[in-house]
Amino acid sequence: MDSPIRVSIIAVTEVEPWIVVGVHDAFWAVGTLWNRVMGESENPRFLPEIVAAAPGPLKTGTGVRIEPHRTIDDDVQTDIVFVSSLLISSGAQFGRDNPGIVDWVRRCHRQGALVVSSCTGSFLLAEAGLLDDREATTHWAFAEMMKAEYPRVRVLKDRILVSASDDHRIVTAGGATSWTDLVLYIVGKFAGAEEARRLAKMSLFDWHHNGQTPYSRLTTRLQLSDKLVQECQEWLASHYAHADPVAAVIRQSGLTRRTFNRRFKLATGHSPLDYVQRVRIEEAKQILETTDQPVDAIAVxxxxxxxxxxxxxxKRLVHDTPAAYxxxxxxxDEVRNLA
Incomplete structure (x- = not known):
């Protein structure tokens, strides 16, 4: 039997503990859980371990304590480094708070390990310089923050899995539960497609084939840099169904169309028409989620x-049909009926 593949899952105070434990147990299950349930001989394919900067219990920001298996100072070669979602507001600040972890990830990659991240864990990889001039993804809500903090990273915010290098030794996954896609990808790569299928069946994991777009908001919080544009955004939030909201809001602004278009795009990142379309479709998404209203009626x-x-x-903006969304x-219904 081949030696199990060592997966080192990073634990820091900023990590989301449920993902750390979920990743650990998913890799533990490969070659074990399906075999046990089906009465087959067990053949563990991975050796998952939780690794921290220092020994002893580590209290995360959510209040959960994690007991690491070892520290980054132990002289142990790893095959895969897994960085889970981080509850942070700045990759640079995380780096200042955790220089040993950042250096260790960089060193593991240099020594040949596969380095992967899920959700905002990609900020650690960016801080380590591993994503410079490379493609990556992160949680859709933090994509603009990553672009601003790490302009050399080519952020693909709609993607679930992105390989950053030709040798596929750096892989990032999108937001939240996309860690399951990443685990399935790794299991398929190292243990074969059948083991990946078995893990998916046992754990009820499902591939996010349509990317992050069906889950993301098309519009985010109001920008605050331009007061006039902010007021126009607030007006559009209530009058998006107007026959011609762009013309109406331009009249309200007192600016020429050309000046308004340029100023609005500079403040929001969208043309006025694109912004209105996104507001309308975002509202349609909310109605689809919460009512039984027919799609045609929602459109009107x-x-x-x-x-x-x-x-x-x-379909263009959400990557799903209204019915599929x-x-x-x-x-x-069985959950709603309990309310």
Missing amino acids: EVGYGDIVSFRRLF RRRQRVP
């Missing part, structure tokens, strides 16, 4: 008389 409610155009725009996001 958010400002689209042309139903075909609405469906086409929805409703099925994916709607709280099941």
Whole structure:
């Protein structure tokens, strides 16, 4: 039997503990859990371990304590370094608070380990310089923050899995539960497709084939740098279904169309028309999630008389049809009936 593949899962105070434990147990299950349930001989394929900067219990920001298996100072060669989601507001500040961890990840990669991250764990890889001039992904809500803090990283915010290098030794995964896609990818790569399928079946893991877009918000919080544009955004939040909201908001601003378009794009990152479309589709998403209203009626409610155009725009922005989005996001009836 081949030696199990060592997976070192980083534990720091900023980590989300449920993902650390989930990753650990998922790798532990490969060659073990399915075999045990099916009455087959067990053949563990991975050796997962939780690694910290110092020995002893580590209290995370959510209040959960983690007991690491070893520290980064132990003289142990690892095959895979796994960085889970981090509750941080700055990769640079994380680096200042955890210089030993950042250096250890950099060193492991230099020594030949596969280095992977899920969600905001990619900020650690960026801080280590491993993503410079390379493609990566992170949680959709933190993509702009990563672009601003690490301009050399080519952030693909809609993707679930991104290989940063030709040798595939750096892989980043998108937000939240995309760590399951990353685990399945690694299991398939090192233990074979059948083991990945078995893990998916036992754990009810499902690939996020449509990327992060069906889960992300099309509009985020109001920008505060331009007061006039902020007021226009607030007006559009209530009048998006207007027959021509762009023309109306331009009149309200007192600016020429050309000046308004340039100023709005500079403040929000979107043209006025693109912004209105995103506000309308975001509202349609909320209605789909919370009501049984027919799709055609929702289209009219958010400002689209042309139903075909609405469906086409929805698919382009959300990467799902309205019906598929409703099925994916709607709280099941059996859960709603308990309320």
